[in-house]
Amino acid sequence: MEDQPWRLIVDENAYADFSVSVSPAIERAVVEGASPPTIYLNIFDSDSVTIGINEDPKQALDLAYCRDSGVIFRRRPNGGGPVYAGAGSAFLIYFLPTTHPHVPGTTSEAFPKILTAFAETLSRRYGFAAEYRPLNDVQVEGRKLIPTSLKIENGVMTFRIVINVKPIDTEHAGKIMPMAPEKVKDKALKDMTSRFTCLEREAGRALDAADLEKMSRAAVAHAFGVTELVTGAVTDVERAYADEFRKQYESEDWLFAKSEATRFGSLIKPGDTVGRGRAKAVGGLIWATLVLRDGLVLHAIVNGDWHPRPLNSVAWLEESLIDTVAEPAALRDRVENFLANDDVEFAGVTAYDLCAALDIALNGQGPVDI
Numbered sequence: 317m318e319d320q321p322w323r324l325i326v327d328e329n330a331y332a333d334f335s336v337s338v339s340p341a342i343e344r345a346v347v348e349g350a351s352p353p354t355i356y357l358n359i360f361d362s363d364s365v366t367i368g369i370n371e372d373p374k375q376a377l378d379l380a381y382c383r384d385s386g387v388i389f390r391r392r393p394n395g396g397g398p399v400y401a402g403a404g405s406a407f408l409i410y411f412l413p414t415t416h417p418h419v420p421g422t423t424s425e426a427f428p429k430i431l432t433a434f435a436e437t438l439s440r441r442y443g444f445a446a447e448y449r450p451l452n453d454v455q456v457e458g459r460k461l462i463p464t465s466l467k468i469e470n471g472v473m474t475f476r477i478v479i480n481v482k483p484i485d486t487e488h489a490g491k492i493m494p495m496a497p498e499k500v501k502d503k504a505l506k507d508m509t510s511r512f513t514c515l516e517r518e519a520g521r522a523l524d525a526a527d528l529e530k531m532s533r534a535a536v537a538h539a540f541g542v543t544e545l546v547t548g549a550v551t552d553v554e555r556a557y558a559d560e561f562r563k564q565y566e567s568e569d570w571l572f573a574k575s576e577a578t579r580f581g582s583l584i585k586p587g588d589t590v591g592r593g594r595a596k597a598v599g600g601l602i603w604a605t606l607v608l609r610d611g612l613v614l615h616a617i618v619n620g621d622w623h624p625r626p627l628n629s630v631a632w633l634e635e636s637l638i639d640t641v642a643e644p645a646a647l648r649d650r651v652e653n654f655l656a657n658d659d660v661e662f663a664g665v666t667a668y669d670l671c672a673a674l675d676i677a678l679n680g681q682g683p684v685d686i
Contacts, residue, residue: 322353322412322536324545326529331401331478332364332390336565338550339409339476340393341557346411347470350553353416355545357532358407359525364388365492368396368465370630372574372619375603381491389492391571393561394474396452396465397600397621398493404482405514408532410475418540419473423623423663426466427452430475433539434462441531442519451599451664452623459513466623480514481523496594496601576605576686580615588614590684593676599623599664604673606642608681613640613647618670625661632660633670647674 329338338358345351365387367376373391376398382389401407410430412419420426428448435446435454438461449455454462467474489512516523537543550558564570572578576590584607593604600622607615616637624630636654640646651674652667654660662670 320352321544321546322355322542323351323548324355324357324529324533325548325550326357326359326525327550328359328361330362330364330388331358331360331399331405331407332366332388333562333566334358334407335366335392335476336390337558337562338554339474340561340565341554342409342411342550343467343472343474344557345551345554346413347472351411351551352546352548353413354409354411354548355532355536356407356409356411357529358409359528360401360403360405360407362388363400363402364390365398365400366390366392367398368621369393369627370395370574370619370624371397371621372576372603372617373571374575375619376493376621378491378494385488385492387492389571390565391573392465393565393627394465394467394476395621395623395627396463396476399463399465399478400484400489400492401478401480402482402484406479406481406528408477408479408535410473410536412473412475412540414468414471414473416540418542421468421473423466423468423625423661426468426473426475427464427663430539431462431464434477434535437531437535437538438515438518441534442515444518446518456513456518460511461513461515461518467627469626479528480512481516481528483514483517484512486512574617574619576617579617580607581686583615584684584686585609588684589681590686591677591680591682593673593678593680595669595672595676597622597665597669599662599669602665602669602673604670604677606637606674606677606681607684608642611642613637613642618673620665622665623663624665625663626659629660629662637674642678644671644675644678647671647678 414421431448438446603619605617
């Protein structure tokens, strides 16, 4: 696989639909060895938004506004938070085997390596000062330019970069994705207009598909040392996989899988109580829900926009909290023991961060209102 030529595909699709169909299809094909290491530049043909795999759309989005405005919304099969993408902007995705010597195998390695290289590429090509902002952004003078998400599983790193090429309708985006106060309390720029910028604004000129392709090739060369990309197209095998994923990831069951009503709404009994808490970590925002019965944790949901590895490790954490005595010290012990597992990586999220959200949920117990 190390010696296999890398493929570059340039295409146009809606961001949200692509994220739950073609993207996982190519990832699967690369994992299976049916497709080569792939760089995919997708230029968006309409407005849409996605949320991460560990998010509840009822918490992360204004669903009524999305539906009324005709904005497509999907839940991605990877980590991170809500990402809005307008027509004319683009998606650059790396589907790369971690056996390659220059492809990182952990979250803590991947973000700084890839995004530092990306920021430096932008600065060199377009003449403005882009910089990597931990954990997973590229910014210009404090304004977010590049949101990203990451998945490393089954020997393949799937790294997604949303390139905000065109100006964002910040009022529209802000209504789609209302920001929790914890999300911006540590930022100097508090509103959507001041927090975001776009590539054309910083470059001072219009950019077309040819510009974006040249920039993408340069970013790949800088990050991985691969200077030759073979132009290709989606294969028949990948299209068949895309159809399968589309059926799964466009369903209501998948979209609301992390919602309270879905997880335990039918299991509540009289006398049960529920509490909710939020806390901000370096890696992202944590949402915690605890349902208690007879002094024990009956159900737990931990949602958020950080990047766990592996993806189902958040479900393992939730399971580990069940039947825990409903006291801060007991919850802290469970969380600390869980994070000590070598098979788990919550980049930018510590036991302190998780317990901060859980403590708020514990102290805010009241009648169940799901």
